[in-house]
Amino acid sequence: MIIPVFNEADCIEKCLLSLRNQTFKPLEILVVDDGSTDNSAEVSSALKAEVIRGVHKGPGTARNLGARSAKGNILVLVDADMTFAPDYVANLVEPIIKNCALASCHWNEQVANWENPWARCETWFSGREDRRREPLEMPKHPYVYRAVRKDFFIESGGFSENEGRGDDSSLARRTGVFSVIVPDATCYHRNVSGPGELFREAVWRGRNVAVIKDHRLRRCVATMLIHQNPLISILHGMQLGISKREPRMPVYAAIFSAGMVLGILHALVSGNYQK
Numbered sequence: 001m002i003i004p005v006f007n008e009a010d011c012i013e014k015c016l017l018s019l020r021n022q023t024f025k026p027l028e029i030l031v032v033d034d035g036s037t038d039n040s041a042e043v044s045s046a047l048k049a050e051v052i053r054g055v056h057k058g059p060g061t062a063r064n065l066g067a068r069s070a071k072g073n074i075l076v077l078v079d080a081d082m083t084f085a086p087d088y089v090a091n092l093v094e095p096i097i098k099n100c101a102l103a104s105c106h107w108n109e110q111v112a113n114w115e116n117p118w119a120r121c122e123t124w125f126s127g128r129e130d131r132r133r134e135p136l137e138m139p140k141h142p143y144v145y146r147a148v149r150k151d152f153f154i155e156s157g158g159f160s161e162n163e164g165r166g167d168d169s170s171l172a173r174r175t176g177v178f179s180v181i182v183p184d185a186t187c188y189h190r191n192v193s194g195p196g197e198l199f200r201e202a203v204w205r206g207r208n209v210a211v212i213k214d215h216r217l218r219r220c221v222a223t224m225l226i227h228q229n230p231l232i233s234i235l236h237g238m239q240l241g242i243s244k245r246e247p248r249m250p251v252y253a254a255i256f257s258a259g260m261v262l263g264i265l266h267a268l269v270s271g272n273y274q275k
Helices: 012-020 040-046 059-069 088-097 117-125 150-155 164-175 195-209 216-227 230-244 249-270
Strands: 002-005 030-034 050-054 074-076 082-084 103-111 147-149 180-189
Touching: 002 012, 002 040, 002 059, 012 040, 012 082, 030 040, 030 059, 040 050, 050 059, 059 150, 059 164, 074 088, 074 150, 088 103, 088 147, 088 180, 103 117, 117 195, 117 230, 117 249, 147 150, 164 195, 195 216, 195 249, 216 249, 230 249
Parallel strands: 002 030, 030 050, 103 180
Antiparallel strands: 074 147, 082 180, 103 147
């Protein structure tokens, strides 16, 4: 298990305790501290996870660092704000163990904090079904790796670095090797829980729009003027607010679109795609 961590002290404990209850044994747990300024590393160490410390270069660099240090022949790549059904790892790695795939991913990803109104707003604003983090329809060619054979990962050069949110799909884009979806691998992932977290998440998402070089400027302008135009987003939020009876929806839309636009502009100027 490789878990990149950047200031995740508020959620890494639940993640690690969930991993301790996995039916798949033995399970090596590596927490890669990506230059955190909180006590993420100390919390992880107290729960007997092996902690690898690095400077803040983003999740791609952190995952590559963890992959080089891992002893097993299958890498499982998860996030610090996730928890897992007890058979998650066993189900996820089964296609790789049976030599049916080089990489696999889950699709049954549920919202862990559905009781939070801002978390519900994120799901509704994204057009997903209640409690889901992913659409119901599965993609034909999944790019994201949640488990991958270590030799393939290392020999292929690992994930691209300085690609922000896009790092976990970079290897599939580069090699053309897609992951196999494992429907029975169930996990739970937090949505945003408040306005501040929403704004930071939106800025990071905005930065990710500018990651890929091809048609970068055209894609960024289209996102700012059409897909995440603040006026259109707020009108959409008002409609959802009425249909869902949730007064926070227009506020969610305004914060999200503002953060997206700011993130895109910052990435274009600075070339930085990390949190």
